[in-house]
Amino acid sequence: MSKSILLAGGGTAGHVNPLLAVAEAVREYHADARISVLGTREGLEATLVPERGFDLRYVPRVPMPRRPTPQWFTLPGKLQAAVKAASDAIKEIDADVVVGFGGYVSTPAYLAARKLNVPIVVQEQNARPGIANKLGARWASAVTTTFESTLLDQAHVTGLPLRPEISRLIAARAAQPSAIRTAAAHELGLDPSRPVLVVTGGSLGALRVNMTMTQVAAQLLSTGIQVLHLTGKGKSAQVIEDLKSVPAEDRTDYHVMEYLTRMDLAYAVADLVVCRSGAGTVCELAALGIPAVFVPLPIGNGEQKLNAEPMVSVHSALIVDDAQFTEQWATTHIVPLVTDGARLHDMAQRAQQVGKPQATLDVLKVIESVAKWA
Incomplete structure (x- = not known):
């Protein structure tokens, strides 16, 4: 009997990466399965899904207003068109199951699956679920959550599906930790024998993180560590300018x-990471056993602070509000921590x-059970 699955999700890396992780797993363990992905033309999925060799079906982007706005009047027509596109995709591949990861794409996918009596699996990445997955969970045969x-x-707490490169790094570090660190350090131009602090605000960067760390x-640098600072696209010039106050001979580190x-190269060398606390970042750091300083995104519905809680609660990470992440705070907390090997080792074990x-x-x-794949 042929197998077929439709995965729905997109917009941000938080939705796309776990979707791709599951798609890769389906391809590996069910080579005969037909895999299609439902996405928009505007989101990251438009690039990443075809790059990984998966079939991508488009649906119109339908933002769901959280409060009454003029958009409400255009919503029914847009949603109807999106549900039709999702229904067409489900019927064309004769999907055994629809798996939603949240975001604009998932709502029409859930509505279409319910209408066609196709079982639904919901995967929620964040500690606080979004509108689409709250809706899908009402009709789902199974719900999987990260936290x-x-x-x-009726949620199964599975954790977050990890990108294949992260899963490979976990296995490689378990087998040859020193060799993996050395190879990654050389590729990044770092010294594997010295501590490395990784700073990242994600692909778009984080102005507060960039400013405070510079x-x-x-x-x-006076402690003898190395810093790998990923500024975000378009934000490196300001960071480089701000670093001119550091003596030139020190800036080489x-x-x-x-x-x-x-x-995965940055993770392979990181002794400590300063970053936002999106679900993907938190789960990857925990699975790899890397200590962190989390500076949650100060906008949204507060999910980033909740995402960080499991690591913070076992003392494998520090957390500080964006507004409180100042030069004084970093001096007091990060500067001594990054050279405290014993404490970092303990934090890594706790992560x-x-x-x-x-x-x-x-x-x-869970998907195999719902789809009735033997």
Whole structure:
């Protein structure tokens, strides 16, 4: 009997990366399965899904207003068109199951699947679920969540499906930790024998993180560490300008890049990471056992602060509000921490207590059960 699955999600890396992780797992363990992805032309999926060799079907982007606006009047027509596109995709591939990862694409996918009596699996990445997945969970045959604190009924707590490159890094570090660190350090132009602090605000960067870390750059470098600072696209010039206050001979240990496609290389050398606390970042760091300083995004519905809680609660990470992440705070907390090998080792061990490296396979098992794949 042929197998077929439709995966729906997109817009941001937070939705696309776990979707691709599951798609890769389906392809690996069910080579005969037909895999299609429902996405928009505007989101990251428009590039990333075809790059990974998966079939991408487009649906119109339908933002769901959180409060009454003039958009409400155009919503029914746009949603109807999106549901039709989703229905056409489900029928064309004769999907056994629809798996939604949230975002604009998932709402029409859930509505179409319900109408066609196709079973639904919901995967919620964040501690606080979004509108689409709250809706889909009402009709789902199964719900998988990243965090135990996520309030969705009858949820299986699986953890977040991890990108294949992260799963490979976990296995490689377990087998040859020193060799993996050395190889990654050489590729990045770093010394594997010295501590490395990785700073990242994600692909778009984080102005507060960039500003504060450059303010303490001289103090950090005086301890003998190396810094790999990923500024975000279009934000490196300001960081480089701000670093001119650091003596030129010291700046050679402060490495500035806008973006790193191979984030697994940064993780392979990181002794400590300063970053936002999107679900993907938190789960990857926990699974890899990397200590962190989380500076949650100060906008949205507060999910980033909740995402960080599992690592913070076991003392494998520090957390500070964006507005409180100042030069003084970083001087007091980060500068001494990054050279405290014993404490970082303890934090790394604690991170692994909450990490879920098998999350992708656990989500796949739920899908297999719902789809009735033997």
